Amino acid sequence: MEATKTFSAPPVAAGVAGGSVNIEPRYQGAARDGQRVLIKKWFDGLSQSRETGSKVAYAFVIPSAFELLRSFDIQVIALPEVQALQVAVKKIGHEYLARSEELGYSLDVCGYVKIDVGMMDMNMQHPLGTIPPPDLVICPTLCNTYIKWAEIWKERFGVPVMLLDQPSRIVNPESYWGSSTFDADRRYMMGQLEDMIEVCERITGKKFNEDRLAEYEHQWNLVADLWLEIRDYNKRIPAIFDAFEDGLYYMGGIQACRGSAEAIPFMESIKQELQERVELGIYPIKEEKFRMFIDLAPCWSRLRSFINLFKRWDVLFVYGTYMSMLVEPEFRYDLSRPLETLADSMLYFSTPDSVMNLFSNRLGQTIDLCREYSIDGVVLHAIKSCRAISGGIVDEREFLQRAGIPTLFLDSDLVDARYFSEAQMRNRVDAFFESLERKKYFGAKA
Amino acid sequence: MTEEIIERCRELIEDFSFPEVRRWKEQHPQGKVVGYFPVYIPLEIIHAAGALPVAILGSGNRIEVKQADSRLPSFICSIPRTTLELGFRGMLDFLDGMLFLPICDVARNLVQIWLRNITQMTTDILYLPQNLISRGSIDYLHSEYQRLQSLVEEWSGRRVSPEALSQSIRLFNRQRLLIRQLYQIRRETPWRLSAADTYAVLRAGTLMPVEQHIEILESVLEWAQKRETKSLDKIRVVLEGTFCEQPPIEFIEGVEDVCYIVDDDFILALRWLTDDVPLEGVDPLFSLARSYRELFTYASIQHDGRRPKAQEFLKKCRNARAEAVILSPPKFCEPGLDDQVLFAQALDREGIPYLSMEFEEKMTTFEQLRLQVETFAESLLFYA
Numbered sequence: 001m002e003a004t005k006t007f008s009a010p011p012v013a014a015g016v017a018g019g020s021v022n023i024e025p026r027y028q029g030a031a032r033d034g035q036r037v038l039i040k041k042w043f044d045g046l047s048q049s050r051e052t053g054s055k056v057a058y059a060f061v062i063p064s065a066f067e068l069l070r071s072f073d074i075q076v077i078a079l080p081e082v083q084a085l086q087v088a089v090k091k092i093g094h095e096y097l098a099r100s101e102e103l104g105y106s107l108d109v110c111g112y113v114k115i116d117v118g119m120m121d122m123n124m125q126h127p128l129g130t131i132p133p134p135d136l137v138i139c140p141t142l143c144n145t146y147i148k149w150a151e152i153w154k155e156r157f158g159v160p161v162m163l164l165d166q167p168s169r170i171v172n173p174e175s176y177w178g179s180s181t182f183d184a185d186r187r188y189m190m191g192q193l194e195d196m197i198e199v200c201e202r203i204t205g206k207k208f209n210e211d212r213l214a215e216y217e218h219q220w221n222l223v224a225d226l227w228l229e230i231r232d233y234n235k236r237i238p239a240i241f242d243a244f245e246d247g248l249y250y251m252g253g254i255q256a257c258r259g260s261a262e263a264i265p266f267m268e269s270i271k272q273e274l275q276e277r278v279e280l281g282i283y284p285i286k287e288e289k290f291r292m293f294i295d296l297a298p299c300w301s302r303l304r305s306f307i308n309l310f311k312r313w314d315v316l317f318v319y320g321t322y323m324s325m326l327v328e329p330e331f332r333y334d335l336s337r338p339l340e341t342l343a344d345s346m347l348y349f350s351t352p353d354s355v356m357n358l359f360s361n362r363l364g365q366t367i368d369l370c371r372e373y374s375i376d377g378v379v380l381h382a383i384k385s386c387r388a389i390s391g392g393i394v395d396e397r398e399f400l401q402r403a404g405i406p407t408l409f410l411d412s413d414l415v416d417a418r419y420f421s422e423a424q425m426r427n428r429v430d431a432f433f434e435s436l437e438r439k440k441y442f443g444a445k446a
Numbered sequence: 447m448t449e450e451i452i453e454r455c456r457e458l459i460e461d462f463s464f465p466e467v468r469r470w471k472e473q474h475p476q477g478k479v480v481g482y483f484p485v486y487i488p489l490e491i492i493h494a495a496g497a498l499p500v501a502i503l504g505s506g507n508r509i510e511v512k513q514a515d516s517r518l519p520s521f522i523c524s525i526p527r528t529t530l531e532l533g534f535r536g537m538l539d540f541l542d543g544m545l546f547l548p549i550c551d552v553a554r555n556l557v558q559i560w561l562r563n564i565t566q567m568t569t570d571i572l573y574l575p576q577n578l579i580s581r582g583s584i585d586y587l588h589s590e591y592q593r594l595q596s597l598v599e600e601w602s603g604r605r606v607s608p609e610a611l612s613q614s615i616r617l618f619n620r621q622r623l624l625i626r627q628l629y630q631i632r633r634e635t636p637w638r639l640s641a642a643d644t645y646a647v648l649r650a651g652t653l654m655p656v657e658q659h660i661e662i663l664e665s666v667l668e669w670a671q672k673r674e675t676k677s678l679d680k681i682r683v684v685l686e687g688t689f690c691e692q693p694p695i696e697f698i699e700g701v702e703d704v705c706y707i708v709d710d711d712f713i714l715a716l717r718w719l720t721d722d723v724p725l726e727g728v729d730p731l732f733s734l735a736r737s738y739r740e741l742f743t744y745a746s747i748q749h750d751g752r753r754p755k756a757q758e759f760l761k762k763c764r765n766a767r768a769e770a771v772i773l774s775p776p777k778f779c780e781p782g783l784d785d786q787v788l789f790a791q792a793l794d795r796e797g798i799p800y801l802s803m804e805f806e807e808k809m810t811t812f813e814q815l816r817l818q819v820e821t822f823a824e825s826l827l828f829y830a
Binding site for chain 2: 108
């Protein structure tokens with residue numbers, strides 16, 4: 001069966017349902033514009049750090065104690081994963097990959113690491129500006145490749161690397177919180193945060209201020225609350241935003257200002273935009289034919305092609321793990337004990353309850369979310385160079401299917417377009433949605 | 447006699463019916479067997495609880511992978527695949543407990559796949575600290591070892607007393623000393639003891655009680671020390687990259703055809719601690735925890751904020767008087783492939799030639815490997 005229609009309108013303000021709306025939309029495009037402003041500001045901060053004399057931290061998208069960094073007024077935070085994906089989106093990733101391969105990095109090494117290595121060898125030139133060298137590195141250990149990456153920086157820049165080691169507690173997680181194991185892990189994490197404080201004090205010449213930390217944590221709690229409200233818009237049928245495309249804007253904006261107060265107005269503007277869509281009946285897609293869940297990131301070098309694979313079938317991604325993993329829905333900082341609660345958050349991320357958890361123990365969450373969001377199926381995108389995200393994905397598919405959730409399996413890479421075989425992917429996508437269409441609309445047992 | 451022992455070790459490491467473990471179990475019907483995935487666990491704690499620790503290091507190129515391939519993506523290394531296959535086939539059903547170590551992103555996923563699919567045994571994770579220099583690192587590890595001890599006590603039904611643990615540490619200290627002596631022979635007179643034989647003897651040691659292994663080591667050591675063999679005109683190399691996934695023995699032999707492998711990173715479970723764990727006037731469990739950091743040099747899967755691992759790697763090459771290095775990370779191994787570059791850069795700075803050559807445990811043809819190593823060795827022997 002052919003795809004029903006091709007839909008190529010922009011993702012927002014795509015269609016107005018009902019046909020009798022006279023009010024002009026006022027807030028549409030707010031998320032897209034907001035993230036643009038925030039990313040520009042973020043890059044200005046990076047590019048101008050030498051002139052402004054600002055201290056620079058390298059950190060990762062998995063929460064890297066951003067609130068603690070900002071409490072020391074370390075506001076310039078480089079996120080090399082995001083910087084790498086930006087290079088790929090600009091379609092110049094291959095130049096950086098080739099440079100790192102010339103230096104000896106294998107085809108099978110994480111593509112983000114390789115783009116960053118290539119960039120270091122190209123005088124830190126990034127399409128959006130120049131990335132400054134770090135004054136310190138914050139390295140959570142939820143992904144082991146982070147550690148290898150930090151070792152490369154240590155070798156190159158010789159700056160302090162603050163590991164925030166997060167013990168993996170996925171066996172019997174229900175009895176973990178409050179157990180003696182948890183107590184020992186918390187002491188370990190507190191020690192690491194105290195080490196970090198010592199280094200931050202030395203680098204900035206400022207004393208640790210618990211109230212300032214609590215202030216940043218309070219702001220992040222507000223962000224988390226707003227985030228939940230935003231996420232919930234998509235429980236509606238039809239859904240209000242495209243968790244994949246709109247989600248990229250949301251995520252881009254939040255990443256650019258992690259842990260800072262700027263995230264709050266940004267979140268509010270998203271909420272305003274979505275609320276207006278509800279009121280005016282604006283939907284991201286004319287006909288919501290399939291409500292899908294996507295796990296995890298696309299191939300950034302072929303972003304448009306990746307998206308178009310699904311557009312042909314009027315697929316709306318109503319939930320995306322990539323978009324959702326930035327804000328922890330169930331965890332809030334306890335402001336009465338700012339440092340300890342930060343330690344607790346770092347430990348929480350390595351339990352199966354956390355949306356930050358990269359590994360295939362998210363299975364339980366996925367099944368629950370499919371129910372909550374009335375999902376028709378799950379797209380699993382296995383990423384060759386990210387074994388954290390994708391190492392368990394095939395087994396995950398087996399269990400999703402056993403749970404009765406139709407699952408489409410695709411594989412390529414985060415950034416390396418050499419692994420993106422569009423024709424092969426299209427075949428899989430078309431076959432899957434043909435079958436799902438029969439099942440959903442014609443009651444076939446496919 | 448000793449040749450027969452070594453031959454027996456070679457057979458043992460390729461026999462995935464785990465005959466020595468089964469024999470132990472027959473002799474100790476109440477005894478518990480605890481499996482562990484690479485790289486290192488404190489074997490002493492398991493031993494002191496009267497249980498038998500057994501390394502589960504995949505099944506190399508001996509068992510055809512069928513079921514596990516349907517659960518793992520194509521772009522990950524081989525050892526989780528062949529380990530999972532053993533689990534799916536029920537070939538590890540003799541294990542009472544299985545311990546995994548989140549040494550890399552693949553290993554972390556493997557635990558979860560294991561927990562979902564291989565349910566006939568108790569599975570747990572030992573989380574060794576990646577941060578060795580934090581103020582709480584050793585206390586944390588001590589707690590983690592206490593947790594492991596309680597876990598093993600529960601599995602075995604036997605309490606571990608400090609005396610029993612000290613006794614176990616003494617035994618493993620002896621085992622480590624003998625292994626260090628074997629490596630001294632390899633560094634000084636490599637023609638007396640091949641790397642392939644050393645590998646077989648070490649790996650066999652992870653499949654039997656330590657007491658039995660000590661006897662084997664003593665016998666091999668005595669034999670090698672007295673052995674009358676002639677030195678050949680081969681270059682001296684360090685082989686690096688086999689810290690987790692196991693190289694086929696034919697791979698090691700292929701390198702040895704043209705080189706003396708004077709040091710390597712085989713079976714780090716028995717070599718992580720490079721000296722005796724101190725027992726004088728200190729709680730043995732705490733001492734074991736402290737030794738994890740203090741007696742460790744470097745490994746691709748362990749971060750060490752104290753010093754760059756390339757520096758420790760170079761030290762090993764110098765101590766072994768290596769003329770060259772074979773950097774051989776397993777295919778798809780992120781830690782090995784990342785470190786390969788840092789090591790290569792250090793070797794470049796030092797002027798030590800090296801050959802980069804990935805391996806895979808399930809490889810079955812070695813001709814190309816021989817050709818590569820031969821060309822490399824000849825280029826050094828004749829043109830350097």
